[in-house]
Amino acid sequence: MTTQDSNSIYHQLIATELLQWQTAMRRKPNFWNRTTKKVQKKVNSIIPEKVHKAITKAIKEITRAVIFGSGFTTRTRREVKTLEEIEIKVKERINFYSSSAAVEGAATGFGGFLLSLADFPLWLTLKMKMxxxxxSRYGYDTKDxxxxxxxxxxxQLTFSxxxxxxxxxxxxxxxxxxxxxxPNDxxxxxxxxxxxxYRDYIDLAKLLQLIPGIGAIAGALVNHKLTNKLGKTAVNAYRMRDERFREVKMLNP
Structure with a gap:
């Protein structure tokens, strides 16, 4: 089999995966989704406004620090590689960060309530770095x-x-x-x-991390699973911008 044939087969497989993912992203909220959302809105309405403002500010500042941190100005890779070669490396990095997040989640979960509070900024940093x-692996300039x-x-697409x-x-x-x-701002x-x-999506899963005895196991499993999910979402999000898969978008408008 020639390299061109191999690339063609890989592109066909990716096109199928991408179409399935796009269909899932376009799916309308079902009864369970709508009911859960109503409950979450009710709970959020009970929480005092000053608490919402404090949490919003904290998340904003943590995320801004991560987004604009000097350690996150990843150099764009310019070497020419096939999509398959790029994605082999991408999947290696997803596995690395998912495993790292699991270790971090287990450590903070084992430490009880106070250490579990530290899980948020640590885990967020790992996810953003990934x-x-x-x-960068897909060739986009993260300084932009x-x-x-x-x-x-x-x-947002992953945790919403x-x-x-x-x-x-x-x-x-x-x-x-x-x-x-x-906007420029x-x-x-x-x-x-x-x-x-983000809070509504992960709150229930992360609450298990606060329970003595199972916190470490829960922290490891949740962090690994959700970090892996974020990585897969990113892969398809960047595939969607590849000109070679524009026809996939046209198949399911």
């Missing part, structure tokens, strides 16, 4: 402000309700149009929705 590396917003959209997932996916699917409309990003959706 996204930066994935973007708009590429960093795309990274935030990937994060199905309703918001539909909205974010539409922006990403039409990225060339979306990025031209982005990073503060204009909807941080309130970002933190509420």
């Amino acid at each position: 996204l930066f590396e994935i973007a 402000y708009k590429e960093r917003v795309y990274i935030l959209y990937i994060f 309700s199905q309703q918001l997932r539909n909205e974010v996916f539409e922006k990403m699917e039409n990225w060339e149009i979306t990025k031209e409309k982005l 990073f503060n204009a990003f909807d941080w309130r929705t970002f933190q509420l959706e």
